Amino acid sequence: MKFLHTADWQVGMRATQLGEKGERVRHARLESARRVVEEARREKVDFVVVAGDTFENNGVDRLKVREVAKILGAAGCPVYLIPGNHDTLTPGSVWEDAAWGEFPNLHVLTKAEPVEIDGAVLYPCPVFAGDSKEDPTAWIHADPTKIAIGIAHGSVESAGYEQAMPIPRDAATVRGLDYLALGHFHSKNLYADAADVLRMAYSGTHEPTGFSEHDSGNVLIVEIPSRGAVPQIQTVRTGSLEWLSYRLKIEQPGEIGALAAKLDGLPAPERTLVECALDGTFFGCDHEALGKVIEMIEGRFLFGRAEMDRL
Numbered sequence: 516m517k518f519l520h521t522a523d524w525q526v527g528m529r530a531t532q533l534g535e536k537g538e539r540v541r542h543a544r545l546e547s548a549r550r551v552v553e554e555a556r557r558e559k560v561d562f563v564v565v566a567g568d569t570f571e572n573n574g575v576d577r578l579k580v581r582e583v584a585k586i587l588g589a590a591g592c593p594v595y596l597i598p599g600n601h602d603t604l605t606p607g608s609v610w611e612d613a614a615w616g617e618f619p620n621l622h623v624l625t626k627a628e629p630v631e632i633d634g635a636v637l638y639p640c641p642v643f644a645g646d647s648k649e650d651p652t653a654w655i656h657a658d659p660t661k662i663a664i665g666i667a668h669g670s671v672e673s674a675g676y677e678q679a680m681p682i683p684r685d686a687a688t689v690r691g692l693d694y695l696a697l698g699h700f701h702s703k704n705l706y707a708d709a710a711d712v713l714r715m716a717y718s719g720t721h722e723p724t725g726f727s728e729h730d731s732g733n734v735l736i737v738e739i740p741s742r743g744a745v746p747q748i749q750t751v752r753t754g755s756l757e758w759l760s761y762r763l764k765i766e767q768p769g770e771i772g773a774l775a776a777k778l779d780g781l782p783a784p785e786r787t788l789v790e791c792a793l794d795g796t797f798f799g800c801d802h803e804a805l806g807k808v809i810e811m812i813e814g815r816f817l818f819g820r821a822e823m824d825r826l
Contacts, residue, residue: 516561516634516635516662516738516739516740517558517559517560517561517736517737517738518560518561518562518563518564518664518736518737519551519554519555519558519560519562519563519564519734519735519736519737520564520566520696520716520718520734520735520736520737521551521563521564521565521566521718521721521734521735521753522565522566522567522568522599522668522696522697522698522699522717522718522719522720523566523567523568523599523698523699523700523701523719523720523721523724524544524548524565524568524569524570524583524720524721524722525544525568525570525571525601525720525724526544526545526548526569526570526571526575526579526583527541527570527571527572527574527575527576527579528540528541528544528571528724529541529571530724533788533818534818536788536817536818539756539817540756540788543722543754543755543756544721544722545579545582545583545586546722546755547721547722547732547753547754547755548583548586548587548721548722549586550721550753550755551563551721551734551753552586552587552589552590554734554736554751554753555590555591555592556590556591556592558736558751560592560736561592561593561633561634562592562593562594562595562632563587563590563592563593563594563595564594564595564637564664564666564696565587565594565595565596565597565698566597566599566666566667566668566696566697566698566718567597567598567599567600567601567602567642567667567668567698567699568599568600568601568602568668568698568699569583569596569599569602569609570583570601570602570609571601571602572601572602573602573603573605573607573608573609575602575609577609577612577614580609580612580614581612581614584612584614584615584617584618584621585614585618587618587620587621588617588618588620588621590620591620592620593620593622593632594620594621594622595622595624595630595637595639595666596621596622596623596624597623597624597639597640597641597642597666597667597668597698598610598623598625598641598642598643598668599642599645599668599698599699600642600645600646600668600669600679600680600699601645603642603643603644603645604625604641604642604643605643610623610625624637624639624641624666625641626639626641627639627640627641627651627654629658634661634662635661635662635663635664635739636657636658636661636662636663636664637664637665637666638652638655638657638663638664638665638666638690638692639665639666639667640652640654640655640665640666640667640668640669642668642669642680645679645680646679647679647680648679648680648681649680649681650669650680650681650682650683650686651667651668651669651680651682652665652667652682652683652686652690652695655690655691655692656690656691657690657691657692659691659742660742661742662693662739662741662742663690663691663692663693663694663742664692664693664694664695664696664739665686665687665690665692665694665695665696665715666695666696667680667682667686667695667696667697667698668680668697668698668699669681669682669697669699670682670699670700671683671684671686671697671700671704671706671715671717672684680699682695682697684706685708685709686715687706687708687714687715688708688709688714692714692715693714693739693742693743693744693746694714694715694716694737694739694746695714695715695716696715696716696718696735696737697715697716697717697718698717698718699717700717700719701719701720701723701724701725701728701731702717702719702728702729702730702731703716703717703718703719703729703730703731703733703735703750704716704717704719705717705748712745712746713745713746713748714746716735716748718733718734718735719731719732719733720732721733721734721753721754722753722754722755722756723754723756723757723758724758725758726758726759726760726788726790727760728758730750731754732752732753732754732755732756733750733751733752733753733754734750734751734753735748735749735750735751736748736749736750736751737749755786756786756787756788756817757783757786757787757788758787758788759781759787759788759789759790760789760790760791761774761777761778761789761790761791761792762790762791762792762793763791763792763793763794763795764793764794764795765793765794765795765796765797765798765801765826766795766796767798768798768800768801769800769801770801771793771797771801771804771805771808772801772804774791774804774808775804775807775808775811778791778808778811778812778815779807779811781816784815784816784817785816785817786817787816787817788816788817788818788819789812789816789818789819789820790819790820790821790822791808791812791819791820791821791822792821792822792823792825793822793823793825793826794825794826795825795826796826797826805823805826808821809821809823
């Protein structure tokens with residue numbers, strides 16, 4: 516069994532912090548959505564899983580909802596979606612649009628109950644309230660005779676802070692799942708069980724959304740040959756834009772020059788967003804290099820933001 520795991524498309528995000536460049540970023544999300552479908556067809560997957568937050572919120576223009584449905588409708592295989600904390604399953608949500616019924620391969624999973632598919636059982640965990648403090652996977656007791664795949668949206672538990680929709684780090688093992696497809700965090704993260712087998716993962720968003728993300732802009736291709744087998748997980752790039760952050764403490768002469776050379780060597784500046792924040796000590800010999808850094812950030816890239824007031 517082979518499937519594609521994606522999440523957190525956030526279609527409809529405004530990206531107002533980018534000013535007029537926000538429209539390019541919003542458009543990229545739909546471009547990358549089409550690449551996700553292209554990958555599904557190229558890999559000949561059995562189905563696609565979208566683990567929540569397909570949309571930025573339930574107030575998204577319904578034309579965009581129908582466009583996303585049309586894109587997914589062309590996947591050439593079944594597509595299973597769950598509502599996330601941004602597009603929760605509430606009255607008037609995006610999931611009530613008639614577009615979801617226009618494509619027979621699209622299945623919005625609105626109940627926390629097993630879904631039998633060819634060769635496996637899906638265990639979807641749709642989100643009804645984005646501030647829930649309950650484990651969305653708690654209901655799952657997987658059938659031990661069939662490949663079991665969970666689909667959930669929430670925060671994998673970690674010490675030190677409170678999280679909404681908390682999911683135990685050993686949820687896949689405790690619930691008897693071969694794989695738990697996660698959404699919510701936009702960076703790719705894979706979690707190993709006690710036997711060091713990777714059975715749960717965040718695919719991350721298909722198109723980066725901010726400077727704080729790491730290893731975003733991907734989907735995961737997952738193969739599970741049989742019940743209890745080790746999942747084979749392949750990362751496939753789908754993102755079109757690069758978000759790069761340079762936050763540096765300058766301590767030696769020449770460090771700003773090295774940064775200028777790095778920025779100057781970046782490929783595809785028209786597809787690159789850059790933020791640069793410098794603090795520390797400014798050396799007079801770096802005056803020309805600093806001017807070059809600011810000039811490139813403000814004029815070369817799709818978007819640039821420079822913070823030098825602490826230097």
